[in-house]
Amino acid sequence: MRDSERYLAHAETVMRMAARADSPAERDVYLTIAEGWRKLAAEVQRHESAPEPRSFKPEG
Numbered sequence: 001m002r003d004s005e006r007y008l009a010h011a012e013t014v015m016r017m018a019a020r021a022d023s024p025a026e027r028d029v030y031l032t033i034a035e036g037w038r039k040l041a042a043e044v045q046r047h048e049s050a051p052e053p054r055s056f057k058p059e060g
Helices: 003-019 024-049
Strands: none
Touching: 003 024
């Protein structure tokens, strides 16, 4: 499992916790955490799909 997929799974877990929250304030905290996991997943996914950088080979 790629890191981005794992982070999205964390977001889904936290969303389920938000659905079971006892208060609106608790739900908002969970939703904020889930959004953070989603943003992290998106950032990591951009790097996962980027081509590998070429290594520098000095001329000579």
